[in-house]
Amino acid sequence: MIPDDWMPHRRADGEVVGFVRQVGEAFQPMDLFGRPLGDPSDWLAVEEALDAHTIAWIDxxxxxxxxxxxxxxxxxxxxxxxxxxxxxxxxxxxxxxxxxxxxxxxxxxxxxxxxxxxxxxx
Incomplete structure (x- = not known):
């Protein structure tokens, strides 16, 4: 189960494309499978990483x-x-x-x- 403290990240149409996990004072992008998409960083960088990742890989x-x-x-x-x-x-x-x-x-x-x-x- 995805932990309750991970924040869903939605694209403009409302579809969840991943999650944001807080790591200390930083944030980490996580894909829909709960795997890291990158290192912990600032909020804007995490949102950009999630937006660029999309969900096409699931198919x-x-x-x-x-x-x-x-x-x-x-x-x-x-x-x-x-x-x-x-x-x-x-x-x-x-x-x-x-x-x-x-x-x-x-x-x-x-x-x-x-x-x-x-x-x-x-």
Whole structure:
């Protein structure tokens, strides 16, 4: 769960794009997964970092370690309590959906996946 003292940062349309965490007298930008986007700094620099980061990166494929093996997944939901991912079925509408929940802040079990052309066939 994202800590209650982290402040959500919203873009102009109201969408939350990350969080601001206070570190002593400074502030640190955190992405939606609860991972640092940079070092602690002043408020303006943190807001600029969060605005520049956007949320487009969430739409990319990810690798989730499941029982010692990497599974290619897609993020389907991010809330302050969890990340929900599903097996990447490569658009196969007949595939059965398999989902996992990842706690927040995320601690390294999700990694960006290589392009599908580099992924072994299922």
């Amino acid at each position: 990319e494929p990810w690798l989730l370690e499941v029982d010692g093996a990497d599974v290619r997944v897609r993020v389907v939901e991010v809330t302050p309590a969890r990340i929900r991912v599903k097996l990447d079925d490569f658009g196969d509408v007949t595939a059965s959906a398999r989902f996992w929940e990842v706690p927040l802040p995320e601690r390294g079990c999700l990694r960006p996946a290589p392009p599908a052309t580099e992924w072994p066939s299922r």
